[in-house]
Amino acid sequence: MTATSASTYSKGLVGVIAAQTALSSVDGVNGVLTYRGYNIHDLAERTLYEEIVHLLFYGRLPNAAELAAFQTELAANRKVPAPVMEHIYAAPRKAAPMDMLRSAVSMLSYYDKETEDISLEATRRKGLRLVAQFPTIVAAIYRARKRKAPVAPRPKLNHAENFLYMMYGEKQSQLENEAMNLYLVLLADHSLNASTFTARVAASTNADLHAAVTAALGSLKGNLHGGAAEATMNMLLEIGTIDKVDEFVDRAFATKRKIMGIGHRIYKTGDPRARHLLEWASRLEEAQGKGQRYVDMALSVERAVLRHRELYPNVDFFSAPLLYYLGIPTELDTCIFATSRIAGWTAHVIEQYQDATLIRPGAEYIGPKSEVFVPLAQRP
Numbered sequence: 001m002t003a004t005s006a007s008t009y010s011k012g013l014v015g016v017i018a019a020q021t022a023l024s025s026v027d028g029v030n031g032v033l034t035y036r037g038y039n040i041h042d043l044a045e046r047t048l049y050e051e052i053v054h055l056l057f058y059g060r061l062p063n064a065a066e067l068a069a070f071q072t073e074l075a076a077n078r079k080v081p082a083p084v085m086e087h088i089y090a091a092p093r094k095a096a097p098m099d100m101l102r103s104a105v106s107m108l109s110y111y112d113k114e115t116e117d118i119s120l121e122a123t124r125r126k127g128l129r130l131v132a133q134f135p136t137i138v139a140a141i142y143r144a145r146k147r148k149a150p151v152a153p154r155p156k157l158n159h160a161e162n163f164l165y166m167m168y169g170e171k172q173s174q175l176e177n178e179a180m181n182l183y184l185v186l187l188a189d190h191s192l193n194a195s196t197f198t199a200r201v202a203a204s205t206n207a208d209l210h211a212a213v214t215a216a217l218g219s220l221k222g223n224l225h226g227g228a229a230e231a232t233m234n235m236l237l238e239i240g241t242i243d244k245v246d247e248f249v250d251r252a253f254a255t256k257r258k259i260m261g262i263g264h265r266i267y268k269t270g271d272p273r274a275r276h277l278l279e280w281a282s283r284l285e286e287a288q289g290k291g292q293r294y295v296d297m298a299l300s301v302e303r304a305v306l307r308h309r310e311l312y313p314n315v316d317f318f319s320a321p322l323l324y325y326l327g328i329p330t331e332l333d334t335c336i337f338a339t340s341r342i343a344g345w346t347a348h349v350i351e352q353y354q355d356a357t358l359i360r361p362g363a364e365y366i367g368p369k370s371e372v373f374v375p376l377a378q379r380p
């Protein structure tokens with residue numbers, strides 16, 4: 001590694017290329033997202049989440065036999081050690097689901113026989129276990145908060161079907177299962193977003209996968225990142241009825257309050273994932289046929305925002321009603337995001353190990369200089 005001289009400060013690392021990746025590419029100008037070269041529009045609605053995990057982990061889409069074997073392996077790893085489940089059920093009533101998930105994942109490191117092994121093969125195996133275990137943990141968090149016993153996974157169900165089954169205790173409709181699968185496919189990876197960067201920074205020190213994922217979960221929690229879907233749904237619930245949208249948005253801009261689920265660091269002409277989420281949130285809303293029309297309300301928010309400035313919905317905007325219509329309490333939205341993104345985090349951690357370079361940027365010092373030291377006894 002060549003030493004470089006001090007370079008220009010970039011607030012928020014805007015415009016800085018801090019890693020090379022072969023996993024996903026984000027073209028913010030044209031609104032294009034690819035996973036390993038496949039356009040997200042070709043993958044959405046035509047693949048299972050398990051295929052995407054395989055693509056990210058092994059570099060190619062599986063054939064039918066490989067997919068079946070991969071699904072069997074995932075299904076065999078869904079169980080979570082008893083002490084982790086007990087910990088979830090012992091959490092205080094007010095514990096935030098993301099804090100419960102982060103603690104549970106950190107705890108998993110005690111029980112994984114390969115925790116310290118950061119070789120490619122071991123990290124893939126651990127990643128596979130985490131992909132399989134996340135739905136079990138998140139479903140348990142959902143049920144623990146409702147004081148309901150956990151539901152054991154069913155190996156015959158695919159990843160999305162089994163996830164909803166473990167949450168609600170019964171198999172959900174095809175529409176709901178497909179909507180959950182689509183959501184998981186769309187959020188599996190997204191270049192160097194904040195939580196993935198966090199995971200890579202941790203991995204760059206040779207920290208193990210559980211450590212890197214625990215760090216990433218901390219980063220995902222904030223409402224400028226993964227927390228935005230929950231914040232969006234809470235905003236829609238706060239607006240209440242569609243006739244209040246314009247007034248709400250006008251006031252938000254007048255008071256410099258951000259509209260959640262809107263805007264993006266990279267996408268400046270729209271997020272390609274949003275249209276799929278909108279479509280499936282609408283389908284779920286139609287199928288349920290009752291109550292407040294949150295998709296219409298969201299579209300109305302989108303139009304109202306555009307009257308103020310050119311900002312478009314991001315992935316979280318329509319995820320909010322989609323997850324709402326899947327019956328997921330808003331405070332669990334970020335955990336569902338993590339249940340998908342665990343695939344991308346693992347694949348990036350593997351890339352980072354292969355890159356084998358410590359990520360350690362510099363900082364521009366702006367504090368006082370040449371202070372004169374005064375011994376304790378003489379300080380005023």
Ligand SMILES: CC(C)(COP(=O)(O)OP(=O)(O)OC[C@H]1O[C@@H](n2cnc3c(N)ncnc32)[C@H](O)[C@@H]1OP(=O)(O)O)[C@@H](O)C(=O)NCCC(=O)NCCS
Pocket residue numbers: 012223224225226228257258259260261262263264265266311314315316
């Ligand atoms: C995602 C986000 C953090 C991107 O931030 P960024 O790349 O730093 O963009 P900026 O904050 O510099 O935005 C540029 C301008 O648009 C405004 N803006 C950006 N997002 C906005 C929003 N959601 N509502 C209102 N104004 C917004 C900013 O205030 C800024 O205004 P200024 O030029 O007058 O200072 C930002 O759009 C945001 O906070 N969105 C809401 C949270 C969200 O949905 N997060 C999920 C992201 S996937």
